[in-house]
Amino acid sequence: MVRLLHVADAHLGARHVQLGAAGTTQRERQVEAFAGALALAAREKVDLVLIAGDLFDSNTPSHRTLERVAAELRRLVDAGSRAVLIPGHSDAYEKASVYRSFDLAVLAGLPPGSDGITVLSSQRPEVSFEGLGVTVHGLVQSTPADAGSPLAGFQAPAARPERWNIGLAHAPLRTSGEEAESGAIGEEEIAATGLDYVALGHVHRLLQGRAGSTAWAYPGPPELVHVDTDAPGQVLLVELTESAASRNVRIQPWPIGRTRYLHLELDAAGIENQAALVEQLLAVADPDVACLASLSGTRSEGLVVDQAAIHELVDGAFLSLQLGDESTAPPVNGPLPPPRTIAGVFLSDAEARIASAEAENRLDDMEEAREILWSGARVLQDSPESGLLGGR
Secondary structure (H helix, E strand, O other): OEEEEEEOOOOEOOOOHHHOOHHHHHHHHHHHHHHHHHHHHHHOOOOEEEEEOOOEOOOOOOHHHHHHHHHHHHHHHHOOOEEEEEOOOOOOOOOOOHHHHOOHHHHOOOOOOOOOEEEOOOOOOEEEEOOOOEEEEEEOOOOOOOOOOOOOOOOOOOOOOOOEEEEEEEOOEOOOOOOOOOOOEOHHHHHHHOOOEEEEEOOOOOEEEEEOOEEEEEOOOOOOOOOOOOOOOEEEEEEEEEOOOOEEEEEEEEEOOOOEEEEEEEEHHHOOOHHHHHHHHHHOOOOOEEEEEEEEOEOOOOOOOOHHHHHHHOOOOOOEEEEEEOOEOOOOOOOOOOOOOHHHHHHHHHHHHHHHHHHOOOHHHHHHHHHHHHHHHHHHOOOOOOOHHHOO
16 A cells, blocks of 8 residues: 655745735744644655645745745655655746755755655656655646646556556646636546546645546645635545555545635624624634625614724734625615705715716715715714704
């Protein structure tokens, strides 16, 4: 039996600008998840770790990131396993590729000739491990702009049927009924390779299947890269076994990452005020959650959405919180002010803008005018003379 750990799309060094200050936290979690995946490989006595592209988020990772990756890979090798990786799209094998500029095996302090860390590329398309009876084929495009499938025309050698043939590729999956991305692969191409297992990267969620006699899978990233998806961070433990009658590939997803995504839909009509909104948010708060809260519907009269104040009140309760406000202003109630007063002129003008925008189907302008009317009415509500909103 041969045991593999399949990792892909770690995107180490990703900036996560959209997360603000939490971007640093998520960047660190990605490194921790990668280290956790290699620690799992050591505990499970995995023979090979396969890294199917986009280990780095770009070809210019920081020296600190490079050193940490090399140190983790060295721990893996010292535990008796080996790693084989390919460039992806973010860290493509271009002239300025990180894999041309730096030798991970040298950075890890491995002796010359060691097979502990192998980077496959268009210049080195395969590596064999005689003691395992395994050959890993790197099906690597020169640049991410290459339009063809990385599997096109490849077929595993059939001269040594006792050997396991494994492919590493980084490309999207072409599915029926959808427009194919550049460089996408189809199941018919997977089947034509004659490989026992194809370890794939690029798709950020778990996908697996069988094409002909070939098993294939995408693990998704070990820690979330796009924190607006609900796919968990994970890797795949893969076991290759054979009997007199057949060869078998068993794939087991293994959770690794911490960060989770939550999309929270809130009806503004049922939220009395801002304190009640904050209470609803805190009821689902978790420092491992990247939350997108969507506020919709017509707001109650007491609800004012002050983004800065809300974020201050929930600070630290989530990894990150994005509050999307698509709610609409409630109608202005109460007796109308005299038409020749400032309040009366303001009210008439705002209502005229609303009516004009509605008649011309300018929905965005209509909502903007309603917000202006509501905001202005709130400013005037403290004036007993205005009559707006039942002024005090």
